[in-house]
Amino acid sequence: MVSKVAIIGANGGVATHLIKRLAKLSNEFEPVAFIRNESQIAKFQDIGVKYSLDIDITNSTVEEISKSLIGFDSVVFSAGAGGKGLDLTFSVDLDGAIKVSEAVKLNKIKRFILVSAIKSQDRSFWWDTKLRSYYIAKKYADEIISNDKEIPWTIVQPGHLLNEESTGKIYDPRKVDELAIKAQKDGKLNISRDDVALTIVESLKNDKTIHQFIPLIEGDIPIKEALNQL
């Protein structure tokens, strides 16, 4: 059966790669792009996928979001305020993600994939950086969602996002933690947006990834294989 996937924040970099990949797998997936601006419609018509303007991440209530998500099998949240101030960071990256997760739970949707950020859980990693408030939002969204076992969450935590071509490979997610502090100093915590998208596709296909954090940086293990080892 074809799985209907709602992508929230669909016009973003990771999400656009994801939608293009899912559109090519039309025997398995039917992606719907949730966008916030009519000027973005043509882009998704060109890709050949459905779109919706129904969800306003900052202003829609959980009930309104739930209504828009009726009939979906999976939801991916890849929106982010991109450092545009505290109010938006908290209402998109923190409360937006949580509201969508609550709607997923109300609708008993089978999969919820959240795009967070690497080492969100480790204050020592980001406290003394310019990204502190962004990371506070990511940390508490991750914590609140992952503590709710009624939500079929998977949280991908990419390092610094690049617009490079996909390699189809990542560093072993189980070993990212031990590498991360050293790698942060060396400036090597990168991953391409398209490899994050591919990881989301492979996660949607693999129920072993439910209730897993998946830290993502570039590496040498084929993504499917890396996820199977979790």
Ligand SMILES: NC(=O)c1ccc[n+]([C@@H]2O[C@H](COP(=O)([O-])OP(=O)(O)OC[C@H]3O[C@@H](n4cnc5c(N)ncnc54)[C@H](OP(=O)(O)O)[C@@H]3O)[C@@H](O)[C@H]2O)c1
């Ligand atoms: N940049 C990095 O190095 C990095 C590293 C780790 C994790 N991340 C996280 O990875 C995720 C995906 O990143 P990306 O680079 O693909 O994101 P992106 O290209 O910046 O896209 C962000 C998406 O969020 C939407 N958005 C922004 N503000 C919004 C608002 N107020 N209301 C509704 N929607 C809003 C954008 O909509 P519009 O297109 O309409 O503006 C866009 O669809 C984000 O959660 C980001 O925080 C980023």
